Amino acid sequence: MKLSTKGRYGLRALIDLAQYSGNEPVSITSIAGRQEISERYLEQLMALLKKEGLVKSIRGASGGYVLAKDLSEISVGDVLRALEGSLDPVECSGLNPDEGCKAADVCVTKYVWQRINDSINQTVDEMRLDQLVEEQKRMGSHDMQGQTDCKN
Template identity: 70%
Template sequence: MKLSTKGRYGLRALIDLARYSEEEPVSISSIAARQDISEGYLEQLMALMKRAGLVKSIRGAAGGYVLAKSAKEISVGDVLRALEGKLEPAECAAFHPEKGCKASANCVTKYVWQKINDSINQTVDEIHLNELVEESKVLGENEENTEKACSRK
């Protein structure tokens, strides 16, 4: 399975939003600057995530975006499905009766595709935004310590 920039950038943006929106809404421009994503593209991604019920927009001078629910309640799978659609690396017609697969009755490979699909979905559904926020804080602290150590030399 290969994720597009929608999935990759959108997940980065949502982790950023979760990290910085605890006190107040976060502007598109601040997320874009920290994540090096164009504002126009980020607006498109936020619209998709808003439609999926992951974020809310707040209007006004102090407006921006906030999470629509707790970071503990949003999985990586929720984000990726909102941006990418189904996460099937192999779209097997045997699992989509409307597409009709002539070989379905005798096809053994459909079990391989189903196992891969289930594995991917289970993995992304077990990782939640709050875990990634905590990891980003640890990485940020490590980066700051490295910069401080390098500047002393």
């Protein structure tokens, strides 16, 4: 499974928003500047996150974005699914009886694919935004600038 820039940049942007918002909206310009992400691209990502109920937009001169839920209620899985869609690296029709896989009754590989899919989903669902913000603080940096070098 390989995540696109939507997932990678969107997660970085949401961590940034969580770090800097408090009770005040954070502007696209400030997030984009700290994270070295194009404002235009970031607007697209925020629209997807808003559609899924993860962020709210505040209009006006001091407007921007705030989290729509508490940090502890937002999982990495929520963010990645909002931006990427399904995280299952393998789509196997044998796992869904309605898809009519002819080999479903005799194919054991479907169990491999199911375990891989379940593992990935469980891992990202267990990680919460509040944990990532705390980890970022422990790392001694209040922003994630420079992470573009590690392809994040």
